[in-house]
Structures are given as C-alpha cells and as structure tokens.
Amino acid sequence: MKDIEVIHNYLDTQATRCFNLLYERYAGKIYSKCISMLKDDVLAQDATQEIFTKIFLNLSRFGEKSKFSTWVYSITYNYCIDFLRRKKKQKDIFSDEMEKAAEPVDDLTSEKELLEMEISQLKTVLDNIPAGDRAVLLMKYQDGMSIKDISEVLDKTESAVKMKIKRAKAKAQVTKKEMFKEPHIQ
Amino acid sequence: MNNFQRLEEEQIRQYDASKRRKVQNNLEHTFGLFKFIGQIVDVYLPAMIGVLISAAGGNNSGSKGPGRTPSEGGGHPGGVGPHPPNGGIARR
16 A cells, blocks of 8 residues: 555544554654664654654645655654754754865765765764764665755755755765775885 | 665664564554543533633533534533434424
C-alpha cells in the first residue's frame, strides 16, 4: 500500500495498523537522522517519539504538495535544528556559520571526495562540522532531496541553499584533512 | 547507493527491536491518552457549557448533547428519557 493510501485510511478510520505501518516505514530513518543531527542515542530516541507525535497530530495538514517522505524529513530536520538552537541558545545556527565558512573548493572534486570517503570517516567528519552543514549534506546526499525541497525545509532561497551546500562540502573536506592527516612519506 | 546512504543503513540497524518497541509503546500510550481526553471533552464540554450558561442566568435551551438528535432524548431539554414510549410520537 502506498504512503498516501495509508494516510487516507488512517484519517478515515484511525486504525492502529495504519499507524504501525507508517511507523515501521519511517521510524528507522527518522532515528538515523536524529542520531546524525543530535549525536546522542537517548536524545535521538526521544526525538523520534516527539517527531512521530507531531507527524500524527498534523497528518490531516499534509497537503500532498510534496512526497510524504519529504514532509516527514522536513519535520525531522526542523525539530533537530530547533532542538540544537534551543540547546546552544543560538539565534540562527545557519547565519553565524557564514562568517567563518571555509572557502568553497572545486565543486566536482569536493563532491567526489565526499562521496568516496569511508563510512567511518564520513561519520566522524559529519560529527565535527556544524549542525547546519550536516543537515544540508544529509538532505542532499542521503535523502536525495532537490534544491527546491531543501530551500522549503530551511525557508531559504534556492541560491542560498546552493551556496550553503558548496560551503558545507568545503568544510567537510577541510575537516577530513584535519582529522585524517595522511602520513608524510620521506 | 552512496556512502551517505550506507551510513544511514548502519544507523537504522542500531535502532534495534527493543528501541523500536519502546518508542512505539510510548507513542501508543500518548495517542491513547489524547483519544481519552478527546472523548472526555466531546462528552462533557457541551454539558459544562450548558451548566455555566444556566449558572450565569442564561437560557441554554438551544444546546444539545453531542451528536444526539432530539429523538434520542438524553441531553435534549424537552426529552423525557432515552426511548420515547410506544415507539415515539409520529412526526409531521
């Protein structure tokens, strides 16, 4: 059964099996994003629960303008970003990073390096870059979201998102170089 | 599949059956509570509003029980009981 059919069925009948079906489909993915963003297992479990509560309480507001998965991920990222913002008491975790952003490098090279990184290295790099950069990289490369979708999730213009992704890739590359220095051959 | 998606798969595996079940139970409990509160509000709120209107000296004859028709009796100010005698009075 497609997501949209399950949603209509749930809204009509409030059937537990529809809830369980959506939970089975999305719980793991939501948890994965939460642990990437929040870097803590217990917080990620709590966040997964809160996000599911939000999703089901707002299910009737899902406008079908985008895919259900995009809508779910948008709630997930915004929840995590708000949580980190409250925790760090930062006004905007995206704005202050622009000042200390790494210089953008060649786009194709940085993308290739990013996508060819070992999984353990990638995890370390993602854990050590700012949350805003982590979020855009996950949206683009893990969820395959379009620039338009990302711009809607973050409430930014498409050109701002493109620049943000470019800088996030550069920052990931710099972080990798700093954390995994290759031994000098003499 | 790229390395970001492989990382996601690895993290999904960390979300094992016990964590999955724990969060699911909490959610079921939360939604059960919401449903219960919703039912309480649905049943008692109109009656409470009626009591408040009466206490304020107003006339609440226009109010009805939740989702009930006059023929169902209960909640209707002029009603005599849940079932009218002899199958009810024929309406015109």
